[in-house]
Amino acid sequence: MASVGSFLAFEWPPLLRKIILTLLLAFIVFRVVRAIPKLLFALGGASAKADQPTAAFESDAVARFWLWRISLIAGFLLFGWTFVSLMPDLGFSIEVTRLAAFLIGLGILATAVEVVWRRPGKPASLVAKSLLTLYLVVLWSAWVAGLLGLMWLGIYSLLLPALVRGVGDVAQAFANRITRTGAVGVMLNVLIVRGARAVVIAAAVAWLAYVWRIRAAALAGSETGAIVISGLSNGIIILLVADLLWQLSKALIAYRMELGPKDGSNADELARGARLRTLLPIFRNVLAVFIGVVTVLTILSGLGVQIAPLIAGAGIFGVAIGFGSQTLVKDVLSGVFYMLDDAFRVGEYIQSGSYKGTVESFSLRSVRLRHHRGPIFTVPFGELGAVQNMSRDWVIDKMTLNVTYDSDVDLARRLIKKVGQELAADPEFAADTLQPLKMQGVDSFGDFAIVLRMKLMTKPGAQFTIKRRAFMMIKKAFDENGIKIAVPTVHVTGGSDEAAGAQQALNMSKAAELAAKAPVGP
Template identity: 75%
Template sequence: MAAIGSFVALEWPPLLRRIVLTLLLAFVAVRFIRAVAMLLFGVARAGSGTSDETPTAVPATDETARPFWIPRVNLMAGFLLFGWAVASLMPGIGFSIDVARVVALLCGLGMLAVAVEIVWRRPGSAATAVRQSLLTLYLIALWLVWVAGLLGVLWLGLYVLLLPAVVRGVGSVAQAFVGRAQRSGALGIVGNVLIVRGARAAVIGAAVAWLAYLWRIRAAALAGSKTGELVISGLLNGIIVLLVADLLWQMAKALIAYRMALSPAAGSNAGDVARDGRLRTLLPIFRNALAVFIAVVTVLTILSGLGIQIAPLIAGAGIFGVAIGFGSQTLVKDILSGVFYMLDDAFRVGEYIQSGSYKGTVESFSLRSVRLRHHRGPIFTVPFGALGAIQNMSRDWVMDKMALSITYDSDVDLARKLIKKIGQELAADPEFAADTIEPLKMQGVDSFGDSGIDIRMKLMTKPGTQFGIKRRAFMMIKKAFDDNGIKLAVPTVHVAGGGDNAAAAQQLLKMKQAAN
């Protein structure tokens, strides 16, 4: 700043003013690049300290990284900017163009030497010698392309080499910034995605825009016709369209994931819980449909940018769609059935359902099928069109009815009182109180069986909790019946016969045994 102030305050001769201004601008640019590099190291270090999973733009945790990279960044910037400044000034102070080109070539050789040295001595590099050798040859080839004046090819080669690393680095810095900001809520989620993906898209977009500027200048010469220029322009514009589509998709996907991760607030009524469950069920289908829509619009936009008439394609797609509709009626049936199942709120993610021979917990949906996880582990992928009638076992409440058989000499009234007492104890148990809607009780005598009196009991609980309560109830009933002399009936066979005949048969058997 002091140098700039002195330059502005003093009166300079025109030639000297031009020389000083050019060199001063180069110096300021080098210092600015150094400051940006230092800032990136600081942000990356802060980001790596906040989360173990946040990738850093530079290896900030390595103590040798900072002393290695900062001087080499300065050298690269110095060779580039001061070389440009000196080469541009030399023709104005009496040097020939050839001498200026030699200076530019020497500065380019300096940049090449620094780049090759970075390839072979970069700290923490796991690259093999073969890979390092190939990368060195690639850098030499780029230098030769620059010498030949093929700037469009040069920039394309630089993009292939540097753009992935730059995109990752910018994304890491943006991710570190987002992690430090700690935004929450839907707007925060959108903002975070917009910052991270937008930063990456901005880098790629700027690179594509610069490449488009260079290629549009030379497209006619390279392609030899306006068609080549149109194709090149369409391809570059298509990359921008892809970046915008990716940004929109990532924002939509993050919002949907955020909404699906939300759970109903404590104290929410049953209606709110039901609406939340239905929304969580429909969102995956909406996400898949949105992905297809964005992909189709993106492809059509890119084709339109390439000069292809998309109106016939849309018309042909309509006719083709009708033909496909006739040929894939089952698929259409599955998709439409799924839509109506969702509109009827027949089941939701996390509920246990049964349809025919298929039963299990609903895990996820697609456009045409539902995935059911059986309680023993297997997964059923069932098309919506094959579901038919649905038995939902996870809604509102469950009435579980049980049966017992006691002997005819047992006191039925005492059994009823014991069962009622057990039901009250289970309803008061902290383990089962929250899940019990109506306590266990005896409904009465159901029938008189061959071996005993059949009695019926019922229990109303929340869905899925009846099994544990029923197992505990059976244990308590067995113990209470044993303590009070009530016997559970078991199958028995009664043999009837006359007393005299039996005695005679026994006497005859003894005589035969004595004779033997």
Template identity: 50%
Template sequence: MRWVATVLFVLLFSIAAHAQTTPSAQPKIDDLVRLLQDPDVRAWLESQKPKSETMPPSAAAKSDLENWDNQTRDRIHTVISALPRIPSEIAAASARTRSDAISHGYAPVMAIFAVLVAVGAAAEQLFLRIRAVRFAKAPGAIAAAGAKLLPVVVFAFVIAVIFFAFDWPPLARIALLTFLIAFVAYRFLSVLAAFGVESDRLLRRARLFLGILVFALAIRSLGEPLGVDPTVSMAISYCFSVVLLLIGVEAVWRTSTKSRVIKGALSLCLVGIWVLWCLNLKGLFWIGLYALTLPGILKAVGRSIEGAISSEDGSRQNRVRSIFLVRGSRAVVVALAVGWLAVVWQFNPSSVAHQDPTIAAIVYGLLKSVVILLVADLIWHITRAFIDDKLQTFSADPSAHGGEAASEHRIATLLPIFKNALAVFVLAAAVLTVLAQLGVQIGPLIAGAGVFGVALGFGSQTLVKDVISGIFYMLDDAFRVGEYIQSGSYKGTVESFSLRSVRLRHHRGPIFTVPFGSLGAVQNMSRDWVIDKFMLRVPFNTDVAKVKRLVKGVGAELLADEELAPFIIETVKMKGVEQIGDFGMEISFAFTTAPGHQSVIRRRAYTMIRDVFMANGIEFATPTVQVGGEEKAAAAAAASATATAIKAEQAKAAASEG
């Protein structure tokens, strides 16, 4: 313990000194020993013992609460007692600043401030006249930003050059610099408020609020350099805070279109946030302020970025860029808010986060988790937009042939599966990272997830079979999006995939959702090329060579057709007599086309062959029934009569014998 170590050190020092001192130092040593034996001295040494070694945790917590209560009461009493001294302190500070400037041969600070503002305003107007033509030619959002922000930049640059060109007196320099920074900051904030606030009534109140806020911060920062009592500076801050609170409540009731209940709730929220600030609960104050204002700020920022993007080219064709800018700007705003909250807690030693290591770890873990979730959300939305844009740009024609078209269709098939897998990966990575930042050991969780996955695999073998079968179908490139396939009783055009099934659109409209494990052998009817064969019957006396010559002309006409020629790989040709039937010859024909176009070409070929056959006197064979003439009919009747007479004689002979 500290007091015991002090006593031992003194005693050891006394013994050493006693061993090396002369007899003349002995009276002083005796006096020191008597002092150490004095009850009052020993009580004082006992009081120097650290309180944390003997104070129980409950007493320590009670002491912290009592300290906060005492500090709050002292602050309130100090502010109330300092209110009457505000005018005199401000007048004294103004007099000191004025005398400092005049004693060095300069005008008063406010006069210099007015001159600098006037010069900056003149430079700003000159800049607007020079750049007016270029702003008029720019897109709407860019013109608005250039017309409002760049003049403020010119204004700030001109007054900065003039300010740093002179060697101002000490007090005048700090006062002038503070007011100039506050004025420029107010102008920048006013421009930003104009971009984010749509209502003119609300914009006027927002500018009034920002003006008073910036002026209050300037006055508060000038208190110490100008010799103002800190308690008076605190009282001035509280007075400005009351004014800002009244402006906020008035804006809620005069500009909001919500119901009275919602307006009352918003007013109570503003009062609660103000109370948190008065009680010096800075962390809770900023959390409440973010909860009240951050949604509106994010909405305004997103609306401004979307307006700027749409005004550049009149449309939002580049969806990836728009999502990156809109969500990225919102993420930056949230990240800045979280960063400021971390700074506030870091520089506030009296906060709860600094008094308990566990709470501190949780608080900073939550702040880091917000940033992690923002990054994960931005990555996911950008990737999803990129994949969706790629899927829209790919050709929707499944019969397009060629290496490039095949590669596009294969990518269009794999991208949806990759998007689903990426969503699972980003979610899992974000959750694990957040848990790690909160102090959770994720190693056992990963190991447990592996064991759970094995158990789930044994319990749901059909699901695992579907997923693994789908992976192998994709590796084998068995089918792609847009291709027409058939598997057993299922057939249709492939529309989309999931991790376990494929969606087939039947040519009559119904949709089949087929698990990969149930597909089996797949017949792909849309890959590379298609050979279509058909047969026609002609009479036995048809000139086959003539038919071949006519069909050759039909094939040449098909190749000359600009609409069908791109899809014909080999035109229509006659293969020859396939077989001799009961009532004619069957002649076979064939052609090769790109997948999906064979039906159109076959129908066109049928029409052209019919027309050319009719024009050249070639008929199609049809089945006929031939009926005999009169001579054959008479002979048949005589034969029938003879047979009847013979049967009659045989009957008479049998009767006589009987």
């Protein structure tokens, strides 16, 4: 501001005014270029020193090395450009001006080669350093030959990945200092990190498009090359915007999925959390497809392609696929209605026909079931049919028990009730027991036992463990109180005297039958 004020305070001769203005612009840009790496190293170095204080001197040495080299290259580039641009006005010939530019380019090349061979950090092999040096010489040769577009493309391929990665790391370190939490914090983190990378890439693409547009118009003598280059550059910008939107959406969906109900939440919150974990991945996939399709169509439109016929053709193609792929359409639509009906969620155990298992994940056309023995079923929605959900709200397990006919049924009822109360009071089962185990009464009189019927109401999935423990406790209580569990038996009775008497009665019965059939005499 002081320099600009001093410049505007006086009247300068035209030539001197141009010289001072050009030098002032180069000086200001040089200070800005020098300040940017200082800021980046300060932000990155603060995090590194906080994590590893012993590496403070090493990070300072690396910062000094790169700051000096960046300043040297910026000085060659800016002040060299200033000097070369002013030489024709000072009376120098074109040949001398080109020689000065050539020498300045040699200085930049020498600095870059020195960076390759002396840069700190992980040491590179001799072959890698030699190849990188040759690559720099080729770029310098492209500049000498006037192939500016090719030169900038080579520079970007060499420096842009490292620059984007470094800017992203610094942006992440800056984003970590933001104290905002919740969805706003997630959005700010994505906007800062991905936005910083996108700005770097967009600036590089804009400059490259500017250089190529000039070269294309000069070489071709028309605007065709400029239109194509403009479309490609705009396509890259559209891709960056689409990537930013996708990262924002994905981060918000992941944040919402992690924001599930904690232990101790009520049943409604648990059900809502399970429903969101089921629907959000499907919504994320649909959103990814939508963003991808819109991005491709926008890029094609920017390149001059008429997308209206494509959209119409896609509609006709979609109708043809609909007729030819009825099973696929049936699967997708069935899945949509299953989701709308909230028939099942991720983590629930369901059964449909011969398929049963825990729901692990969804796709647009199928559900993934994990059987309790390990196998995985991938079932299309169209083949599910009626679904039996075994993980909703509560479950009633009814059991039967056989006791002998000489058992005290009333005592058995009291013992079963006591076992149910003990299980309901047990901390291991109390949270899962909705109604304690109790005996409903005598179910039937069997051939060898009295059949007792019992009922237990628990949360889904907990009935198996509680039932096994209940049977163990009932067996122990029955043994202690003389109640026997009935089992099928075969009783064989009688001896030799009884057998002889039975045989004699049988013979007498046969003799009486024969006497009744004999004819009567006159």
